[in-house]
Each structure stands twice: as C-alpha cells, then as structure tokens.
Amino acid sequence: MLSTRSLRTADCRASAVARPRMAIGRGRFQVLCASNAKFFVGGNWKCNGSVANVRKLVDELNSGSVPRGVDIICAPPFIYIDYVMQHLDKEKYQLAAQNCWISGNGAYTGEVSAEQLQDFGVPWVILGHSERRSLCGENNEVVAKKTAHALAAGLGVIACVGETLDQRNSGSMFQILNAQMQALVDEVKDWSKVVIAYEPVWAIGTGVVATPEQAQEVHAYLRKFCQSKLGTSIADKLRIIYGGSVNDANCKELSFQEDIDGFLVGGASLKGSSFVTICNAAGPKAKY
C-alpha cells in the first residue's frame, strides 16, 4: 500500500510534470507537497572561525528572525562550543558537534566522546561528513558504529551520505548510497533521533548545487530505501536534508521538493544573514 507521503510524492510528480518549473514554487505544488517532518536546518561551521568571528556570527544569528517551527542547529568547532553555548539564543538555535569518538571515554588522545557532549549539554552531532570520510579515513562501518554509539549516549545524529562525481558519472551512485545507508540500518536501532544529510561530494564547497530535480530524485530514493528496510512509518518521519552549496539564493526552490526536509549548510552558515534566510526557506514545512 502506498503511504500518504508516497501518494503526495506521486501527486507532486504529476503536477511537476504538468507545470513549468518556475510555477512550481508559487502554485499549488508547495501546499500539496508539504512534508510531515519538521524542517531541519544545520549550520556546519567546519574548521572555520576565530574568537572575533565567532562572536560576530553569534551576534548576527541572535539578531536574525527565524521560524520557531524549524529545528535549527549550529555546529561550531569544538573549541568554540562553550562560548556559543553561553551566548547563542537557545530559543532559536540548538548546538551540534561536528564529530565524536566511536566509543566512550578513555585513552583516545585528541578525541571527544558522545558521553562528554551529552554531559556538556550538546544535543546533536554530525557524523560521516564526506570530509571526515575522505580526509580521516572513516568508512561506512565506522560511521555507522559512531552513529549507534552517539544515539545510545543520548545524542541526535545528523548522519551524512553522498556520492562523488566519479561515482555518479560511472553509474554506481545508488550502489554507494545503498552501502552507506545499509551500514546505518545494520547498526541503528532507534531512528527517532536520526537525520540523514544527503550531501553529494561534488556539490560540497564547490558552488555547484544539485538541481532540485537531482536532489529530489536521491531524497526520494533514500526514503524508499528506508521504507523497504525500516517500514513506512519510520521512513515517512525521517528527516532527509540536502547539503552542498546551499545558499540564500537557491534554498527556496530546493525546499519546494517533496522529500527535502531541510538543509545542511557549510559556507553560507558562516554569514548570519544568509543562514537566517535559509532557515526561513521552510515556508509551510515549518511545524508549530
């Protein structure tokens, strides 16, 4: 049987085919395709910032007007988390770390455990970012085990998946995504605090954003994958967010896509006004 969400997707596809693309965002499509999941926007500050920059960014974010019906998460480098926690408006924004260790506290020099994040009051962690996969050698199994451990410690996890340009061009994109997702499915028991970030590697930090159609195709595929492995009710509620060169100019059109439940933003999250605009792209997908 088709889920409500699948039916909506089918409706959307039908109307998307029938309508010219520019009309999509302005017309019925937006309402028909409103997702059930609460919109989620993450700002991944990566290894950027200084004391002065972080102060400025926090001030800009605090003065911005963002919808209450969107989960908004800021992920500063570890060293600035304390300052950001003290000064960022908690009514508007939550905190995430950009990584954590695969197990609990112990002799793991240079690492920070999920337990320490939980103890310090950081509710979210980004895991499996493509930069950690490619630069730090984190494979699917490591990412999945980290995810399971962080969830068990009480954190919410933004788990990243995505293909390289070579993988997309050579036709192995879905195989790559299957392997990344299957590793998570094998380890994760409770999906209620998981957000999947689809981040095509070729779009990260390049200025080459996926088209709304490219992103929607993969998001729908990932949801279908989860539906077949985890059941309709988990798949329908799962937030699948898009990351890769999202900015204040392209976010709105992406947000109209049925299976895009938010964004993971890198570069544009370092500019308060841009990030605030992106948070406001939720439109009717904000849930109050």
Ligand code: PGA
């Ligand atoms: P970008 O990064 O927005 O700068 O492309 C996204 C990410 O890596 O999470």
